[in-house]
Amino acid sequence: MKSLQFFSFCLFLLGCHCSPQEVTLYSSTGCTGSSVYINGDVPDLAAVGFNDIANSALKNGIWIFYENGNYNAVGGQTLLFWSINYCSDFDPEERNMVSSLRYAGKQDSLNGETFSLYEGYFFTGQEYWSDTDNADLGDFNDRATSLMITGQSPWTIYSDNGFGGMPLCFYPDTYIEAGFERIDLGYFADLAMYGFDKAVSSVAKGCFGKNIVRLSHPANKSTSSHAGMVMNKQ
Ligand SMILES: [Ca+2]
Numbered sequence: 001m002k003s004l005q006f007f008s009f010c011l012f013l014l015g016c017h018c019s020p021q022e023v024t025l026y027s028s029t030g031c032t033g034s035s036v037y038i039n040g041d042v043p044d045l046a047a048v049g050f051n052d053i054a055n056s057a058l059k060n061g062i063w064i065f066y067e068n069g070n071y072n073a074v075g076g077q078t079l080l081f082w083s084i085n086y087c088s089d090f091d092p093e094e095r096n097m098v099s100s101l102r103y104a105g106k107q108d109s110l111n112g113e114t115f116s117l118y119e120g121y122f123f124t125g126q127e128y129w130s131d132t133d134n135a136d137l138g139d140f141n142d143r144a145t146s147l148m149i150t151g152q153s154p155w156t157i158y159s160d161n162g163f164g165g166m167p168l169c170f171y172p173d174t175y176i177e178a179g180f181e182r183i184d185l186g187y188f189a190d191l192a193m194y195g196f197d198k199a200v201s202s203v204a205k206g207c208f209g210k211n212i213v214r215l216s217h218p219a220n221k222s223t224s225s226h227a228g229m230v231m232n233k234q
């Protein structure tokens with residue numbers, strides 16, 4: 001029975017080409033030294049014995065690194081990278097700095113269609129995540145100040161719940177490709193730029209209304225399988 005289950009699992013993997021979001025942090029440059037493997041959100045790297053230790057990282061997916069714990073809830077430098085199985089060193093001033101990190105999108109897929117709203121600018125603080133229409137954001141109503149979308153679908157945010165009020169559509173206009181893998185994303189670090197500071201009340205998958213944001217952000221670090229942005233200290 002067990003071998004049958006294993007066989008089914010392999011078929012599942014072959015069928016979906018799923019590549020999970022994961023990162024291994026290393027204490028030295030060039031992905032050497034001691035390391036810790038991470039495939040989820042970590043609000044406090046001290047909990048895994050790696051606070052202010054990372055000098056390089058082998059990354060797969062969209063990962064956000066924070067200078068301070070709890071995703072820079074109290075401010076600090078934020079690093080956003082999207083990578084396909086790529087090792088890179090943190091810049092010298094970013095070494096021995098990372099205290100928390102998390103991914104954006106779906107854990108088990110590099111290009112799942114999702115949105116994430118963040119309480120703070122630059123994707124900091126609490127996160128509200130979904131892969132479907134949300135007519136009501138519950139206790140996240142009117143709290144978001146930044147937005148990340150992953151996968152190839154556009155998403156529309158609304159100022160009122162029930163998809164009411166002012167709609168604003170965002171496209172994912174940034175991507176990388178390597179082999180069979182691809183990552184699409186759109187990242188909007190300050191919703192106040194679009195008149196949506198602490199105003200988002202519902203979110204729909206797709207592009208609705210006349211107001212559309214299409215941005216192809218220039219990455220300040222880029223290869224065919226890796227790119228990223230350094231966000232300024234708040
Ligand atoms: Ca730190």
Ligand SMILES: [Ca+2]
Nearest residue numbers: 159199200201
């Ligand atoms: Ca609102």
